Amino acid sequence: MADATHDTRAPAQRQATPPGPCAMVIFGAGGDLTKRLLMPALYNLSHEGLLPENFAIVGVDLADMTAESWRDSLLAMLKSFVGNSESESDLDHVDQESWNRLAAHMSYVRGDLTSDDLYHALGEHLDRLEDRYKTGGNVLFYLAVADRFFGPTVEHIGHAGLADEKDGKRWRRVVIEKPFGHDLPSARTLNKQVLGVLEENQVYRIDHFLGKETVQNIMALRFGNGLFEPIWNRDRIDQVQITVAEVVGVEKRGKFYERTGALRDMVPNHVFQLLAMLAMEPPVSFDAASIRAKKAEVFASVKPLSPHDAVRGQYGPGTVQGEEVPGYRQEPDVAPDSATETYVALRLYIDNWRWAGVPIYLRTGKHMSQRTSEIAVRFKQAPYAPFEDTEVSTLSPNWLALQIQPDEGISLQFEVKRPGPLMELAPVRMNFRYSDWFKQEPNVGYETLIYDVMIGDQTLFQRADQVDETWRVVQPVLDAWAAQKPEGFPNYASGSDGPVEADDLLRENGHYWRPVRLPDHRG
Ligand SMILES: NC(=O)C1=CN([C@@H]2O[C@H](COP(=O)(O)OP(=O)(O)OC[C@H]3O[C@@H](n4cnc5c(N)ncnc54)[C@H](OP(=O)(O)O)[C@@H]3O)[C@@H](O)[C@H]2O)C=CC1
Numbered sequence: 001m002a003d004a005t006h007d008t009r010a011p012a013q014r015q016a017t018p019p020g021p022c023a024m025v026i027f028g029a030g031g032d033l034t035k036r037l038l039m040p041a042l043y044n045l046s047h048e049g050l051l052p053e054n055f056a057i058v059g060v061d062l063a064d065m066t067a068e069s070w071r072d073s074l075l076a077m078l079k080s081f082v083g084n085s086e087s088e089s090d091l092d093h094v095d096q097e098s099w100n101r102l103a104a105h106m107s108y109v110r111g112d113l114t115s116d117d118l119y120h121a122l123g124e125h126l127d128r129l130e131d132r133y134k135t136g137g138n139v140l141f142y143l144a145v146a147d148r149f150f151g152p153t154v155e156h157i158g159h160a161g162l163a164d165e166k167d168g169k170r171w172r173r174v175v176i177e178k179p180f181g182h183d184l185p186s187a188r189t190l191n192k193q194v195l196g197v198l199e200e201n202q203v204y205r206i207d208h209f210l211g212k213e214t215v216q217n218i219m220a221l222r223f224g225n226g227l228f229e230p231i232w233n234r235d236r237i238d239q240v241q242i243t244v245a246e247v248v249g250v251e252k253r254g255k256f257y258e259r260t261g262a263l264r265d266m267v268p269n270h271v272f273q274l275l276a277m278l279a280m281e282p283p284v285s286f287d288a289a290s291i292r293a294k295k296a297e298v299f300a301s302v303k304p305l306s307p308h309d310a311v312r313g314q315y316g317p318g319t320v321q322g323e324e325v326p327g328y329r330q331e332p333d334v335a336p337d338s339a340t341e342t343y344v345a346l347r348l349y350i351d352n353w354r355w356a357g358v359p360i361y362l363r364t365g366k367h368m369s370q371r372t373s374e375i376a377v378r379f380k381q382a383p384y385a386p387f388e389d390t391e392v393s394t395l396s397p398n399w400l401a402l403q404i405q406p407d408e409g410i411s412l413q414f415e416v417k418r419p420g421p422l423m424e425l426a427p428v429r430m431n432f433r434y435s436d437w438f439k440q441e442p443n444v445g446y447e448t449l450i451y452d453v454m455i456g457d458q459t460l461f462q463r464a465d466q467v468d469e470t471w472r473v474v475q476p477v478l479d480a481w482a483a484q485k486p487e488g489f490p491n492y493a494s495g496s497d498g499p500v501e502a503d504d505l506l507r508e509n510g511h512y513w514r515p516v517r518l519p520d521h522r523g
Pocket residue numbers: 027028029030031032033034036060061062063111112113114143144145146147177178179208
């Protein structure tokens with residue numbers, strides 16, 4: 001019998017089963033999200049046999065398309081991903097059978113989201129699909145449209161009777177994309193609008209970072225091992241750094257980004273989800289209610305940010321991974337004197353017994369030196385060094401780095417004795433890489449999330465109060481920045497690690513940022 005402690009094979013995988021019957025309505029069927037992420041995710045689910053047997057997909061958009069032309073455009077897009085390592089949706093090849101299975105269930109309704117007529121036509125269309133595909137009357141509405149449509153579309157769905165679950169005889173669920181609000185007041189208004197029509201258990205506020213395997217793995221690391229949790233607190237942890245660095249610039253999204261900026265685009269959603277995974281208390285069980293309650297507690301314990309704890313930056317021209325790129329102000333649809341930040345660094349504290357006094361540094365930016373998302377936990381120094389000529393302050397720190405993307409893995413840096421006659425210490429790293437242990441399946445990050453909506457699991461979706469709390473934390477900074485134009489923009493070169501001002505945030509505590517660009521296998 002294999003000794004479990006020495007068995008280097010990953011245990012056999014449990015098989016997920018297809019969800020029950022349903023229809024999925026995609027509002028914004030001609031848009032970028034649908035083409036680049038939703039449809040590849042649906043294709044991957046189809047390929048893995050994880051779509052319901054009784055299933056229908058309805059595309060809704062203003063665009064003048066037919067079911068056939070919609071399907072053709074999506075297939076062409078899917079094919080363009082084949083072998084394209086630049087794409088998040090990279091596929092080995094498009095399996096015709098998986099595609100055909102999906103395509104056979106796709107239909108298209110042309111219409112304007114702001115018009116009542118659309119919802120009546122959609123209701124009749126769904127009735128027909130229910131008869132034809134035996135979808136059981138269950139419907140997942142996916143709002144893949146600009147945020148200004150979220151509230152009104154939910155209200156239209158409600159007025160047309162499409163949200164009615166007929167006393168539990170069928171389910172109706174609505175997926176709402178990000179950004180969920182623009183600030184605290186607008187997020188509250190949107191929540192009110194949405195919850196005026198739907199019950200909380202019908203609302204799926206999506207954050208695609210939660211679909212990333214490595215983000216979910218943070219819970220496995222913390223709560224599936226006896227090793228980490230006892231030292232996961234202010235007694236042993238000195239500081240935490242969360243970095244979400246991108247090499248892409250604003251690309252063609254200048255219009256959206258000008259009124260959004262890095263703080264709104266990334267922090268109250270993606271970066272705070274990483275924070276919650278890092279900082280939450282162990283849930284009593286792994287059901288949605290327990291996990292969401294623990295996450296909400298973390299957000300509620302974060303002190304509102306002071307503008308003194310925030311630094312903003314904007315990229316100027318520079319060289320990103322060998323390619324010369326323009327500054328943000330030269331991008332399409334961006335004002336030549338734009339005050340929008342493309343980088344933000346924050347220092348925050350969590351007011352509870354586990355984390356009090358531990359500085360948590362967050363930073364995210366575009367056009368940085370390297371694409372990397374990681375949570376790095378620095379443990380406290382050894383209290384005493386009994387080796388000759390070795391001061392405690394010269395010991396290298398213990399960093400536990402959870403690498404979210406790319407090159408997903410976990411590494412631990414610690415001291416060892418350098419070989420030789422002297423008692424000399426040297427830092428080394430122990431590395432776990434996902435790719436060494438597990439087969440990489442094509443995954444765009446939306447597969448799990450769509451599957452979870454179909455099975456009614458809200459664990460990886462944000463609850464109304466979480467959204468409220470995250471905006472509460474960042475609101476003082478949004479207010480301060482709105483009141484005062486930034487000085488010295490652009491203040492970091494594309495391809496760098498961000499503005500030097502961000503170093504001051506850490507220097508005040510005697511800390512420094514980890515380099516964004518680290519040698520092979522981050523440590
Ligand atoms: N794209 C991405 O990578 C990501 C997007 N998101 C979010 O997903 C949502 C969709 O984004 P994205 O796909 O990029 O946006 P797009 O603008 O590309 O897609 C929206 C689609 O909705 C259509 N549309 C606009 N107005 C109406 C209307 N009145 N009635 C019916 N259809 C209409 C648009 O048509 P037209 O083009 O003619 O205006 C377009 O086809 C946004 O909330 C975004 O923040 C979130 C994460 C990533």
